Amino acid sequence: MDHYNNIKELLINNEIKKRIKDYSKNRSDLETYLKVGEEIVIAQGGEERAKYGNKLIKEYSARLTRELGKGYGITNLKYMRSFYLYSLKGQTMSDQLTWSHYLELLSLSNIDKINYYISKIECNNLSVRELRQRIKSNEYERLPQKTKEKLIESKETSVVDYVKNPIIIRDTKNHDDISERALQEMILDKIPSFLEELGEGFTFVKNEYRIKIGDTYNSIDLLLYNIKYKCYIVIELKVTELKKEHIGQIEVYMNYIDKHLKTNDENYTEGIILCRKNKGYYIEYTSNKRIIPIEYIIL
Numbered sequence: 001m002d003h004y005n006n007i008k009e010l011l012i013n014n015e016i017k018k019r020i021k022d023y024s025k026n027r028s029d030l031e032t033y034l035k036v037g038e039e040i041v042i043a044q045g046g047e048e049r050a051k052y053g054n055k056l057i058k059e060y061s062a063r064l065t066r067e068l069g070k071g072y073g074i075t076n077l078k079y080m081r082s083f084y085l086y087s088l089k090g091q092t093m094s095d096q097l098t099w100s101h102y103l104e105l106l107s108l109s110n111i112d113k114i115n116y117y118i119s120k121i122e123c124n125n126l127s128v129r130e131l132r133q134r135i136k137s138n139e140y141e142r143l144p145q146k147t148k149e150k151l152i153e154s155k156e157t158s159v160v161d162y163v164k165n166p167i168i169i170r171d172t173k174n175h176d177d178i179s180e181r182a183l184q185e186m187i188l189d190k191i192p193s194f195l196e197e198l199g200e201g202f203t204f205v206k207n208e209y210r211i212k213i214g215d216t217y218n219s220i221d222l223l224l225y226n227i228k229y230k231c232y233i234v235i236e237l238k239v240t241e242l243k244k245e246h247i248g249q250i251e252v253y254m255n256y257i258d259k260h261l262k263t264n265d266e267n268y269t270e271g272i273i274l275c276r277k278n279k280g281y282y283i284e285y286t287s288n289k290r291i292i293p294i295e296y297i298i299l
Helices: 003-020 022-043 055-068 074-087 097-105 111-124 129-138 145-152 182-190 191-198 244-260
Strands: 167-169 203-215 216-226 229-236 270-275 291-298
Touching: 003 022, 003 055, 003 291, 022 055, 022 074, 022 097, 055 074, 074 097, 097 111, 111 129, 111 145, 129 244, 167 182, 167 191, 182 191, 182 203, 182 229, 191 203, 203 244, 216 244, 229 244, 244 270, 244 291
Parallel strands: 167 291, 229 270, 270 291
Antiparallel strands: 203 216, 216 229
16 A cells, blocks of 8 residues: 555645635544544554654655645654554544644643543633643643542542642732732732632632621631532631641631521532641541642742
8 A cells, every 4th residue: 555645645635625615624634634644553564663663754754845845744744643543542533622732732641631631622712822831830730639530530520629739829929928918919810820720610709708706707718619519619828837727717617608608509618728838637637528728839
């Protein structure tokens, strides 16, 4: 079989389709590059041999560039091969992703990581730039291990499963003193990005949310609501490492919200303690699994 001429014909037909049917050019790109990848793998002698052989790709790249022009360099042909090898793992091609999206993803070696970012692109219509920023921030690596296991096994997730650890807080005003007040100001200044760090469906309710317990007034640092999971989230900010009194404090606040704000069709309130460091000692001895300590880093 003349694999080179098959590849050349596929690429020429794709260029023609892109000029005639602009609305379907993304689909045409993906289908063409998938078939080109398949031709390369077959020409190299199958999946195992294709992982290591680049001599044929260099030859095809030189000929295609000479005969068809730019766009068919060695790197691009390698990506097409990777695209096909990725499909062999049972992954379906998503029309919501462009070839530029796949170029970002195929540079990742972990198939579970790739699938995670594909789901984020599909759910949030991420641009290539937004995808690149998420990858650069190690978003997947900062997910809890139990969350990664749930995603691999397609298990149901909870409201706190997608909270990154550590969470990134942006300091756009270069605060000299990192107090709890300053930490709150940093979050409020970049509230959309903070909500994205927490996960899906988070909305801002109020900061310094006032509650009255007996004759004493208290303030919840941040009160959020999650539309997807139908529950309130109490967030307490600490500039120290986690202490046992922090757990008791946030539990009181969560119980208050459950008693005075939660309706019967809503789920129980979740609590997040943002702290400088969590050594994990105290959280082991609390029976309330709806409280999670999360470390933060300031950039």
